Amino acid sequence: MAEASNKAEYVVGVDLGGTKILSGVFNHSLESIGVTKLSTKSQRGVDKVIERIARCIQDSVDEADLTMKQVAGLGIGAPGAVDFGAGTVIFAPNLEGWKDVPLKKELEKQLGVPVFVENDCNIAALGVYVSELKSKPRSMVGIFVGTGIGGGIILNGDLYSGFGHTAGEIGHMVIDVNGPKCGCGNKGCFEALASRTAIFQQIKAGIKDGQKTMLTEMLGSDLDDLRSGDLRKAIRRGDKFVDRIVEGAAEYIGIATANLVNIVNPEVVVLGGGVIEALADEMMSVIVETATDYAMPGAMKGVEIVASKLGDSAGITGAAVLAKRETK
């Protein structure tokens, strides 16, 4: 029995974000048996962040009363473009200095287990698909609305990555060609209209223009530490200004959903990410209604649009699924 428990039958899933690192240990049934969190501190530089990732992983393995020897493999979702084959992060806009970082190689050196690097939204889509959709649809589109907006596509029950492993970059789909400037340089990208960043900018611009909102009473006039949850609180207390801006973002998410349904015609669309997690009750009905309005007749037939309940665990679960698949 001691022998058996030493077998490398566990996998670790890591979600590397701009502000925090999450690491989760999963057993062979993909049940989470230990999760730890560290802040990313990307300003300390790439090497320090990789050390923190390794530490976070080791902490989670220890938390689960295991050793690295019992870990068969490790999946990690990174917030940017990745080269899956090489295991490098090509570019991660929210991590300082992350350009062509050989993440797989570095982590394998430090931890001694096989490492698989994927895009964070692709991996979150895989996590939602495997652990949340009990009906096992053949196809799914995941739309993750947080600081930015990303997506992941599941076809025939597996992650669809495309030719150069960049499929699902839905955040930079142009839906308002004369709209607000996006960080990518274009105008009117989905992300520039409906991400948390876009919503917060609209709120701050409104306040500057003299709009009244409870948010300034709650957080001061600079809105320091504004979070998606504060928007929910303000709306529930009757803040019409915040309500209107959140509804506007939900309409854009609905239009983007219709575009994706028209193009990909998936069986299920899952909405996730921090904004949806905090504001599902406020946004989902508007999203579904707008998507149904905008999609072609027929394209929406039988298509389910649902909010993910996985929240933060979508990323680590998907990363664990990836590790399990790749080390089988």
Next chain:
Amino acid sequence: MAEASNKAEYVVGVDLGGTKILSGVFNHSLESIGVTKLSTKSQRGVDKVIERIARCIQDSVDEADLTMKQVAGLGIGAPGAVDFGAGTVIFAPNLEGWKDVPLKKELEKQLGVPVFVENDCNIAALGVYVSELKSKPRSMVGIFVGTGIGGGIILNGDLYSGFGHTAGEIGHMVIDVNGPKCGCGNKGCFEALASRTAIFQQIKAGIKDGQKTMLTEMLGSDLDDLRSGDLRKAIRRGDKFVDRIVEGAAEYIGIATANLVNIVNPEVVVLGGGVIEALADEMMSVIVETATDYAMPGAMKGVEIVASKLGDSAGITGAAVLAKRETK
């Protein structure tokens, strides 16, 4: 030998359009050995159009010195939403009265061969993929710009139809949410910005506003019988007004291409349809440049954007490919 030549080893591909019906007979190497054309005359009603389709098919078979007995199967692309399983045309906006038409059943009754009904753009994508892309990429997106705009997606070497068989409805992807009204009821659909219909409307509106163009000298002030080829002629004679409108449409096609590359990340994007056929020299460089500008860095890496040279034969070729596959 007489026996052998009686074997049903030929297939027929049909392209049913709003203005014309094309039927082509293909041998087992998918070489075209007889093509006929009839006008659709959709105003005569659904039954008459189906009779015309059957006649066009019989004419093409006769043209190839064959009889229907030598035809193993028949594929047909219809301009609208289809139910592939049932073989019905659910709705075809450009064909009068076409709603839930049992096209497969009717044609099988009249012709005695198995019939397979697909969406016209899906089938054109399949035709381009099989007969034009010699490198056999794993994935392709076809964008067909004509009276309307439609698309087709090839993944893993086969047509990707989606959950409800409606995938590839790229013409109603919203790219300018405050843009011109589309026939579908939404605003700023790709089709409302860059189809032949949209281009012609912009030209007519410009003339009404006092713009000068050679087109009125060529065709009279009402622009009766305006065709895509006339735009090419005007541009080559130095018509700045037409040039500007065509360039604007090409930019929208480039933005739509970038959206699709961001989402699907295919190996190849093929542009086809009447507008591209007539104006490839004028539009393609603008399309490629705009798409490269708008796509995410990385997403466009190694992706080819090319103009189809198949023209009208894309549809009948794809329909023949479908018939061959389904009767194998």
